[in-house]
Amino acid sequence: MLHFSECKDIIEQEIANIGLSEKSPPELYQPISYILNLGGKRIRPILSLMACNLFAGDVKPAISPSLAIEVFHNFTLLHDDIMDKAPLRRNKPTVHKKWNENIAILSGDAMSILAYQYLCKTNVEFIPELLTIFSQTALEICEGQQLDMNFETRNNVSINEYLDMIRLKTAVLLGSSLQIGALCGNAPFIETQKLYNFGVALGTAFQLQDDLLDTFGNEAEFGKTIGGDILANKKTFLYLKAIEISNEDQRNTLEKIYTETSVDSDKKIKNVISIFNDLNIQTITTNAVEKYTHQAMEFLYSVISPYSTKVLEKLALEIMDRKA
Amino acid sequence: MLHFSECKDIIEQEIANIGLSEKSPPELYQPISYILNLGGKRIRPILSLMACNLFAGDVKPAISPSLAIEVFHNFTLLHDDIMDKAPLRRNKPTVHKKWNENIAILSGDAMSILAYQYLCKTNVEFIPELLTIFSQTALEICEGQQLDMNFETRNNVSINEYLDMIRLKTAVLLGSSLQIGALCGNAPFIETQKLYNFGVALGTAFQLQDDLLDTFGNEAEFGKTIGGDILANKKTFLYLKAIEISNEDQRNTLEKIYTETSVDSDKKIKNVISIFNDLNIQTITTNAVEKYTHQAMEFLYSVISPYSTKVLEKLALEIMDRKA
Numbered sequence: 231m232l233h234f235s236e237c238k239d240i241i242e243q244e245i246a247n248i249g250l251s252e253k254s255p256p257e258l259y260q261p262i263s264y265i266l267n268l269g270g271k272r273i274r275p276i277l278s279l280m281a282c283n284l285f286a287g288d289v290k291p292a293i294s295p296s297l298a299i300e301v302f303h304n305f306t307l308l309h310d311d312i313m314d315k316a317p318l319r320r321n322k323p324t325v326h327k328k329w330n331e332n333i334a335i336l337s338g339d340a341m342s343i344l345a346y347q348y349l350c351k352t353n354v355e356f357i358p359e360l361l362t363i364f365s366q367t368a369l370e371i372c373e374g375q376q377l378d379m380n381f382e383t384r385n386n387v388s389i390n391e392y393l394d395m396i397r398l399k400t401a402v403l404l405g406s407s408l409q410i411g412a413l414c415g416n417a418p419f420i421e422t423q424k425l426y427n428f429g430v431a432l433g434t435a436f437q438l439q440d441d442l443l444d445t446f447g448n449e450a451e452f453g454k455t456i457g458g459d460i461l462a463n464k465k466t467f468l469y470l471k472a473i474e475i476s477n478e479d480q481r482n483t484l485e486k487i488y489t490e491t492s493v494d495s496d497k498k499i500k501n502v503i504s505i506f507n508d509l510n511i512q513t514i515t516t517n518a519v520e521k522y523t524h525q526a527m528e529f530l531y532s533v534i535s536p537y538s539t540k541v542l543e544k545l546a547l548e549i550m551d552r553k554a
Numbered sequence: 555m556l557h558f559s560e561c562k563d564i565i566e567q568e569i570a571n572i573g574l575s576e577k578s579p580p581e582l583y584q585p586i587s588y589i590l591n592l593g594g595k596r597i598r599p600i601l602s603l604m605a606c607n608l609f610a611g612d613v614k615p616a617i618s619p620s621l622a623i624e625v626f627h628n629f630t631l632l633h634d635d636i637m638d639k640a641p642l643r644r645n646k647p648t649v650h651k652k653w654n655e656n657i658a659i660l661s662g663d664a665m666s667i668l669a670y671q672y673l674c675k676t677n678v679e680f681i682p683e684l685l686t687i688f689s690q691t692a693l694e695i696c697e698g699q700q701l702d703m704n705f706e707t708r709n710n711v712s713i714n715e716y717l718d719m720i721r722l723k724t725a726v727l728l729g730s731s732l733q734i735g736a737l738c739g740n741a742p743f744i745e746t747q748k749l750y751n752f753g754v755a756l757g758t759a760f761q762l763q764d765d766l767l768d769t770f771g772n773e774a775e776f777g778k779t780i781g782g783d784i785l786a787n788k789k790t791f792l793y794l795k796a797i798e799i800s801n802e803d804q805r806n807t808l809e810k811i812y813t814e815t816s817v818d819s820d821k822k823i824k825n826v827i828s829i830f831n832d833l834n835i836q837t838i839t840t841n842a843v844e845k846y847t848h849q850a851m852e853f854l855y856s857v858i859s860p861y862s863t864k865v866l867e868k869l870a871l872e873i874m875d876r877k878a
Contacts, residue, residue, distance in 0.1 A: 258700040313656040332637040340696040372664040376582040
């Protein structure tokens with residue numbers, strides 16, 4: 231079995247050789263090259279290659295489809311950054327800041343098409359199935375992003391709605407990455423579905439853990455300022471769960487803090503965390519993370535493949551054991 | 555052979571039954587339904603169905619791919635309107651005006667994915683070839699749009715660069731519409747290529763005629779205000795040809811008029827047309843339109859199909875004989 235780091239090397243090599251920066255017009259292709267080279271953990275294409283490797287010694291048929299997934303993921307980041315008016319991505323200027331909004335819209339559009347081109351660079355018999363899964367997932371990601379934007383101005387978002395949103399916006403792409411990789415390894419369809427479910431549960435656990443770390447993480451290990459979600463009034467799992475189980479006083483206080491704009495940052499974070507602590511939110515969220523991680527592992531253990539699923543298990547546990 | 559109007563009915567029926575307006579979240583899908591129902595001549599999907607019908611009695615396999623082309627075309631209009639900050643499309647508010655820019659970006663993204671879904675709803679053996687042509691064309695349209703934006707701030711655009719830009723931005727999609735339709739009619743690949751070339755030449759002729767009508771058309775028949783391109787300082791074929799063949803005095807005058815911002819509209823149009831007339835631009839452009847139309851027809855006449863190409867010829871001539 232290929233190890234995590236070997237899969238990462240394959241993907242980095244593919245991105246390094248993608249040859250977009252020489253294509254014309256440069257205003258269209260250089261932003262694509264730029265965002266793909268900002269780095270990142272490449273978790274999705276790595277999962278894809280590893281899933282292929284569960285069923286086939288040769289991962290070649292999965293390489294280009296894995297690249298497609300990474301390109302599509304970066305396309306969504308690029309367009310999301312425009313919508314969020316984000317100035318930075320991985321500590322570098324976002325495309326719409328470094329160039330302009332029009333270039334960011336158009337180079338994103340081109341990335342979405344490039345993703346389809348890479349997806350289809352594999353054995354022709356895989357193409358129809360890969361397309362069905364990829365397009366379905368791509369559309370769900372758009373739906374998730376729209377729901378996320380809707381939630382910003384809604385005051386009655388339920389935990390179930392939130393879980394559905396993160397499933398669409400984040401989790402399904404992890405599931406599809408695995409399923410697409412496995413299909414390229416000629417896996418039986420039912421096994422690819424188990425891997426999809428493993429990825430969706432893992433992605434959900436990952437996002438909930440992200441919510442948790444943003445408020446209760448160790449700043450040095452997390453690499454981001456703690457409390458960013460609270461300052462941005464983000465309706466995370468923590469906040470929505472707190473709203474759900476709070477008494478009227480706590481809810482009113484929480485909702486009031488979340489509408490205030492000009493307030494001392496440290497004080498705001500402290501006040502929200504104080505209510506979270508009264509409501510035991512850290513433990514409740516940790517339990518939810520564990521529930522989804524456990525669910526993910528159950529799906530993984532049910533996969534019948536000629537090779538051991540140990541490497542994938544180890545990767546999943548590493549992803550979830552992160553402090554960052 | 556199906557007539558033009560029968561093909562249009564098929565497409566309108568498909569769009570009417572597309573069922574997107576009920577999908578959730580409505581903020582994502584209603585703008586898609588809105589722009590698809592703003593109308594339009596549906597030239598691309600009609601060409602696609604007619605090309606299929608040149609080789610097959612049954613056009614069913616081409617219906618969903620034709621819809622894909624219309625959806626993709628409308629996606630490019632939607633995103634172009636954001637980039638151009640256009641308030642109106644077919645006399646109705648553009649999506650980014652009726653909703654907002656974020657919704658326009660995201661619903662456009664979803665349209666591009668939907669286009670791929672529709673493209674693949676055909677006989678499975680056609681899919682790989684359709685995808686290759688479609689993705690290549692889609693990417694070229696992005697390149698054309700980027701070149702068009704670049705030209706706005708460039709002072710040394712050549713006629714050849716302009717022709718290349720309109721080929722990419724406009725003409726290749728007409729070519730691909732025909733080729734995709736013919737492939738769905740099980741046509742020999744070489745015949746589909748001739749139809750592609752027919753479409754590209756026809757699309758080029760069409761765009762040049764568009765430039766011509768904007769300045770020399772009959773306002774009542776054209777349906778738009780004459781001189782819009784001049785007022786917007788658009789570097790059309792007329793302008794670029796004038797710059798190419800003018801003497802130094804004429805060129806300086808023309809360039810000066812095109813940099814002035816606050817000037818009397820009627821006077822500006824009159825002054826530019828006066829230079830165009832001195833340089834015989836109307837005739838030169840008419841000749842170029844005829845050259846590309848002739849080229850298109852040569853490609854069409856070379857197509858070997860079991861049915862007559864007469865209907866397609868008639869449609870092409872109708873398209874080019876337009877006053878609007």
